[in-house]
Amino acid sequence: MTPKPSNAMLFRAAFLSLGTTAYANPVPLDPPAETTIPKGPVGDAIRLGKLLLTDTRKQLPENVGNALNCTNCHLNAGTVAYAGPFVGLWGVFPEYRSRSANINSLQDRINDCFERSMNGKPLAYDSQEMNAMLMYMRWLSTGVPTGTEVVGRGMGKVDMKLVPNAAHGQTLYATKCASCHGDKVEASRDPAVGYIFPPLWGQDSFNIGAGMARTYTAAAFIKHNMPLGQGNTLSDQEAIDIAEYVTHQPRPAFAPAKNDWPKGGKPKDARN
Numbered sequence: 356m357t358p359k360p361s362n363a364m365l366f367r368a369a370f371l372s373l374g375t376t377a378y379a380n381p382v383p384l385d386p387p388a389e390t391t392i393p394k395g396p397v398g399d400a401i402r403l404g405k406l407l408l409t410d411t412r413k414q415l416p417e418n419v420g421n422a423l424n425c426t427n428c429h430l431n432a433g434t435v436a437y438a439g440p441f442v443g444l445w446g447v448f449p450e451y452r453s454r455s456a457n458i459n460s461l462q463d464r465i466n467d468c469f470e471r472s473m474n475g476k477p478l479a480y481d482s483q484e485m486n487a488m489l490m491y492m493r494w495l496s497t498g499v500p501t502g503t504e505v506v507g508r509g510m511g512k513v514d515m516k517l518v519p520n521a522a523h524g525q526t527l528y529a530t531k532c533a534s535c536h537g538d539k540v541e542a543s544r545d546p547a548v549g550y551i552f553p554p555l556w557g558q559d560s561f562n563i564g565a566g567m568a569r570t571y572t573a574a575a576f577i578k579h580n581m582p583l584g585q586g587n588t589l590s591d592q593e594a595i596d597i598a599e600y601v602t603h604q605p606r607p608a609f610a611p612a613k614n615d616w617p618k619g620g621k622p623k624d625a626r627n
């Protein structure tokens with residue numbers, strides 16, 4: 356008889372397929388209350404970190420090359436399950452990643468998103484801004500034991516065996532997404548106020564090397580979180596079709612992605 360897989364086993368399988376380390380027994384995602392941010396220099400750094408993550412483009416124009424903020428994807432300041440929560444990250448980095456085939460520090464991982472998701476430039480590792488982001492993530496991880504991750508880390512999963520249909524995705528996009536994100540993403544920019552909704556493609560969006568440029572990663576995020584306020588209303592197939600359409604629209608290149616997965620394990624939706 357085949358044993359029924361436990362949740363811990365399923366999680367391990369999910370994260371192994373992302374090329375990250377396996378952790379047993381994830382704990383509930385339970386971010387601390389704002390009122391627990393201490394007074395003084397530590398609290399100041401935590402608050403600065405949160406500001407930089409939520410208002411990234413305005414606060415760090417030298418490092419951001421598009422029109423996004425970190426929390427356009429890491430929703431609600433990094434506190435939402437299956438929307439890339441920052442809760443619990445403090446105790447799981449440094450971590451092996453197959454994309455780089457190396458041990459990555461939390462700083463490395465933050466800078467990966469600066470270079471790819473933000474199509475920008477890395478922060479200096481010893482900068483006040485980097486340390487502030489780390490302090491915020493450390494505070495958010497209060498109570499999560501070292502070597503343990505939270506339920507809902509990452510973007511979650513969709514069935515990678517399903518074959519995407521971009522034409523169907525385009526039709527669904529028009530009815531489910533265009534009301535906010537626009538039909539022609541770059542035309543949805545108002546010169547006076549900029550983008551009201553974050554651009555999903557074009558020169559002001561994430562580049563081809565970003566995790567969100569991968570069909571199944573984007574599909575998992577979309578399925579859990581979009582249309583905004585109506586998460587988990589799309590089927591896996593619908594989310595995959597929309598994701599295929601959206602991710603394959605024009606977006607900035609990222610030449611270094613050709614060096615990704617140097618020791619194998621490249622997922623089938625990788626864009627390089």
Ligand code: HEC
Nearest residue numbers: 423424425428439464465468469472508509510561566567
């Ligand atoms: C376009 C969407 C997007 C934006 C914008 C974005 N990220 Fe990410 N981020 C992702 C995706 C996708 C992942 C990979 C999640 C996974 O592995 O399932 C990720 C992963 C991460 C991780 C590792 C999470 C983990 O569980 O290991 C960190 C840390 C991170 N991002 C920080 C940032 C920071 C800091 C910014 C802003 C400078 C940022 N991200 C902007 C999409 C984004």
Ligand code: HEC
Nearest residue numbers: 426427428430431531532535553554555577581582583597
């Ligand atoms: C009600 C308005 C609304 C609808 C409808 C909507 N979104 Fe979003 N979407 C948002 C907002 C707002 C954000 C940024 C959230 C934040 O910053 O807290 C976002 C963020 C995103 C992001 C990450 C940021 C980026 O620019 O890449 C993706 C991807 C995305 N949406 C895809 C979709 C898809 C696909 C659909 C249709 C299934 C959809 N959205 C429908 C409002 C919406």
